[in-house]
Amino acid sequence: MHDSLLVxxxxxxxxxxxxxxxxPHHGNAPGPFRIEFDGVFAHRFDAPLLPAIVSDLEEAPAAALIEDEWDDIQARERRxxxxGGAWKIGDLQAARAYVEREGLNAYWLSSSYGLDGWVLARSVRLVAEPP
Incomplete structure (x- = not known):
């Protein structure tokens, strides 16, 4: 995935x-592919410049993402x-409990150029596409 081109x-x-x-970009992937997230609860991509050169996709506990992004989530929820959805949660402890109860995972997408962000979802998988 590293150095693949997100189009x-x-x-x-x-x-x-x-x-x-x-x-593929710089020969790192054998062919075109998709990253599919299922059970998506929320996502945020800042400055979605495409194409982007992907650095990594890291999985982390959803509660850690909630903690790191809490101020931004609250500001955007108010604005x-x-x-949306069942998100109307007033405090950080309740939000952490909610994402754990729902079985959500955090996925951080980083790039060396272009789109960065995160996805809160139940699962992720890689799918090869025909060339």
């Missing part, structure tokens, strides 16, 4: 999925209701 992404709010489309 697009799509979100399906009804199915609660998010898909990242990547292609426009993001991330």
């Amino acid at each position: 697009g992404y799509s979100v399906d709010g009804e199915r609660r999925t998010l898909s990242l489309r990547l292609r 426009n209701g993001w991330p």
Whole structure:
């Protein structure tokens, strides 16, 4: 995945999925592939410049993401209701308990150029695409 080129992404709010489309760049991947997130609760990509050169996708406990991003999540929730759904949780302890109860994981996407961000979802998988 390292140094692959992220060329697009799509979100399906009804199915609660998010898909990242990547292609080889500098010969690191054998062919085009997708990163598929299922059970997506929320995501945030700052300055989504595409194509982006992916550095890594790291999984972490969802509670750690909630803790790191809490001030931003609260500000965005007050401003426009993001991330929506059952999120109306007033304090950090309740939010951490919620993501743990829902079985969510945090996925941090980093790039050396372009889009960075995170996804809160139940699972992730890599899917090879035909060349």
